[in-house]
Amino acid sequence: MSTYTAPLRDMQFVLKEIAGLEEICALPGNEEMSVDLAESILEEAAKFASGVLDPINRGGDTVGSVCKDGVVTTAPGFKDAYALFRDNGWNAMPFDAEYGGQGLPAAVTMAVNEMWKSANMAFALCPMLTGGAIEAIAHHASDELKQKYLPKMVEGTWTGTMNLTEPAAGSDLAAISSKAKKMDDGTYRVSGTKIFITWGENDVAENIVHLVLARLPDAPPGLKGISLFLVPKFLVNDDGSLGARNDLICASIEHKLGIHGSPTAVMSYGEKDNCVGYLIGEENKGVGYMFTMMNHARVNVGLEGVGIAERAYQHALWYARERVQGAIIGDKSGEKKTILHHPDVRRLLMECKARTEAMRTLAYYAAAQIDKAKAGIDGAQARIDLLTPVVKGWSTEQGVELSSTALQVFGGVGFVEETGAAQYYRDSRITTIYEGTTAIQANDLVGRKLAREKVPGAAMKALIAEMSTDAEAIAGNAQLAGIAANLKAGIAALNSTADWILATYATDPAAVHAGSVPFLKLTGIVVGGWLMGKSALVAAQRIAEGSSDGYYTAKLATAAYFAAHQLPFAAAYAAEVTGGGASTLALAEPLF
Numbered sequence: 254m255s256t257y258t259a260p261l262r263d264m265q266f267v268l269k270e271i272a273g274l275e276e277i278c279a280l281p282g283n284e285e286m287s288v289d290l291a292e293s294i295l296e297e298a299a300k301f302a303s304g305v306l307d308p309i310n311r312g313g314d315t316v317g318s319v320c321k322d323g324v325v326t327t328a329p330g331f332k333d334a335y336a337l338f339r340d341n342g343w344n345a346m347p348f349d350a351e352y353g354g355q356g357l358p359a360a361v362t363m364a365v366n367e368m369w370k371s372a373n374m375a376f377a378l379c380p381m382l383t384g385g386a387i388e389a390i391a392h393h394a395s396d397e398l399k400q401k402y403l404p405k406m407v408e409g410t411w412t413g414t415m416n417l418t419e420p421a422a423g424s425d426l427a428a429i430s431s432k433a434k435k436m437d438d439g440t441y442r443v444s445g446t447k448i449f450i451t452w453g454e455n456d457v458a459e460n461i462v463h464l465v466l467a468r469l470p471d472a473p474p475g476l477k478g479i480s481l482f483l484v485p486k487f488l489v490n491d492d493g494s495l496g497a498r499n500d501l502i503c504a505s506i507e508h509k510l511g512i513h514g515s516p517t518a519v520m521s522y523g524e525k526d527n528c529v530g531y532l533i534g535e536e537n538k539g540v541g542y543m544f545t546m547m548n549h550a551r552v553n554v555g556l557e558g559v560g561i562a563e564r565a566y567q568h569a570l571w572y573a574r575e576r577v578q579g580a581i582i583g584d585k586s587g588e589k590k591t592i593l594h595h596p597d598v599r600r601l602l603m604e605c606k607a608r609t610e611a612m613r614t615l616a617y618y619a620a621a622q623i624d625k626a627k628a629g630i631d632g633a634q635a636r637i638d639l640l641t642p643v644v645k646g647w648s649t650e651q652g653v654e655l656s657s658t659a660l661q662v663f664g665g666v667g668f669v670e671e672t673g674a675a676q677y678y679r680d681s682r683i684t685t686i687y688e689g690t691t692a693i694q695a696n697d698l699v700g701r702k703l704a705r706e707k708v709p710g711a712a713m714k715a716l717i718a719e720m721s722t723d724a725e726a727i728a729g730n731a732q733l734a735g736i737a738a739n740l741k742a743g744i745a746a747l748n749s750t751a752d753w754i755l756a757t758y759a760t761d762p763a764a765v766h767a768g769s770v771p772f773l774k775l776t777g778i779v780v781g782g783w784l785m786g787k788s789a790l791v792a793a794q795r796i797a798e799g800s801s802d803g804y805y806t807a808k809l810a811t812a813a814y815f816a817a818h819q820l821p822f823a824a825a826y827a828a829e830v831t832g833g834g835a836s837t838l839a840l841a842e843p844l845f
């Protein structure tokens with residue numbers, strides 16, 4: 254049977270050589286972190302992921318969470334695993350020491366989180382949502398709310414949720430109709446129905462802190478009239494103890510294609526007109542505050558793409574080493590061998606391995622920008638803003654593709670549920686939908702992050718300039734000439750397509766948005782190719798210095814594979830973006 258093993262060697266390489274772990278450890282606020290300590294944390298996390306979370310992943314899928322009369326019972330083992338997760342301090346890892354957190358850098362947290370997602374994505378959603386809620390409260394709530402709620406949330410004793418979606422308000426948050434009214438004592442009463450609320454009700458937490466978007470009676474229409482409220486399942490007394498049950502219930506949980514272990518709740522607020530909420534920040538500024546939470550969550554959902562692809566790959570590789578089927582083309586002995594020897598199975602596995610490594614490198618690199626931005630380093634905020642939709646959109650689209658590719662390695666048994674490969678495919682499918690669909694990420698990329706940026710195109714041009722310099726350095730190593738050539742061509746395609754978008758956006762935004770998803774994929778491929786090229790350069794240097802570590806040889810191979818098999822798509826996407834808008838929009842509505 255395949256069990257999850259954290260890819261520690263690759264994680265450490267990416268953190269040290271690409272994300273700049275040593276530099277991050279030296280940033281103000283990270284004084285207690287060191288490369289050695291980070292490695293020990295990763296090793297402990299790897300044990301927890303393999304030993305505690307992985308074994309309950311199948312039960313999470315086959316039994317799932319159950320809801321009866323508003324009470325959710327999570328899947329077998331989830332409650333105990335969560336207690337261990339909390340007690341071992343894993344929940345507190347990324348947060349400020351002020352509220353009991355351990356203040357780990359984002360880059361280290363990213364690697365640890367990848368393990369949770371690989372081992373058990375449905376479980377990992379619970380701390381992910383709590384983390385997003387903590388960020389929003391920490392940045393925008395009053396000191397009183399922070400003191401009252403954050404310590405228990407950081408500890409993990411209380412979990413958090415985000416409540417945006419309503420039946421008529423999904424991608425379009427302006428359509429939110431949940432209501433709130435102010436009371437004389439300064440609290441609010443919240444009412445409305447929210448759907449699809451991840452971990453909205455559960456039995457692992459003593460209290461659940463819902464962050465709910467709603468409208469005040471005299472609020473302006475649209476996005477500028479939405480406020481954010483903290484709505485606890487149990488009211489909290491001044492001494493921090495739990496008080497009465499608030500007027501909110503979980504009406505039901507959804508039956509879904511995947512992530513069965515994650516209870517996805519329909520939440521009903523204020524059925525008795527007495528659901529107490531507390532305003533976060535100022536009235537009518539809720540959407541902006543919620544974006545603090547969503548940006549955190551978007552990078553983390555992108556990481557789900559990495560985690561699920563890694564797990565699917567490991568399972569497929571295990572099977573490819575076991576399954577004997579047929580003689581191998583070109584092998585004159587005619588001996589029947591494991592399917593790992595078939596050239597096309599090699600291709601399937603290389604697709605998984607190389608593309609997952611590229612996604613991982615991008616995710617950790619992005620996390621390093623979060624750390625650098627926090628320390629005020631020039632350009633880091635612009636870089637992470639630009640890359641957030643790419644990490645989310647590109648990595649999740651790839652996660653779906655690669656969990657399908659991995660399933661193909663199994664042949665017929667991949668389609669059979671007992672094998673487990675189908676679960677990754679089903680679980681991965683939500684990742685391109687929640688936290689903003691791929692289209693919403695792509696809109697963000699071509700709009701706010703490129704054409705409508707303060708200085709239009711500035712962040713993208715800075716990235717392109719840096720990638721071009723690195724491509725020259727890669728070209729300087731004759732062994733990497735093939736990688737460098739394809740990388741340069743990819744960068745040129747990205748550059749000319751970005752120019753086309755900048756020139757076209759004002760006059761024909763529909764044409765730009767018709768190609769925004771291909772542009773997002775083009776960006777992901779080129780940035781992934783750049784980071785794999787940089788990785789190859791380090792590996793080649795280590796080998797030249799005398800290292801015989803097979804890891805470096807493998808990295809050269811995966812980087813070359815990515816350059817040969819993925820970077821050529823850049824030109825195709827460029828052509829699709831710049832020349833495909835008219836045909837996308839050609840069909841009159843009745844002709845569909």
Ligand SMILES: Cc1cc2nc3c(=O)[nH]c(=O)nc-3n(C[C@H](O)[C@H](O)[C@H](O)COP(=O)(O)OP(=O)(O)OC[C@H]3O[C@@H](n4cnc5c(N)ncnc54)[C@H](O)[C@@H]3O)c2cc1C
Pocket residue numbers: 414415416417418422423424425448449450451452509517683686687688689690691692693696
């Ligand atoms: C399992 C699960 C968990 C979830 N967890 C949460 C949660 O915890 N909290 C929460 O608030 N929500 C949650 N959601 C909701 C999720 O975020 C929404 O489903 C998602 O944002 C899409 O909204 P929608 O379903 O209404 O689809 P719609 O917005 O109706 O979109 C339908 C299609 O139209 C496209 N589309 C819509 N608008 C545009 C546009 N402007 N440009 C281009 N294309 C567009 C979309 O890309 C999509 O293909 C969850 C959903 C699921 C299924």
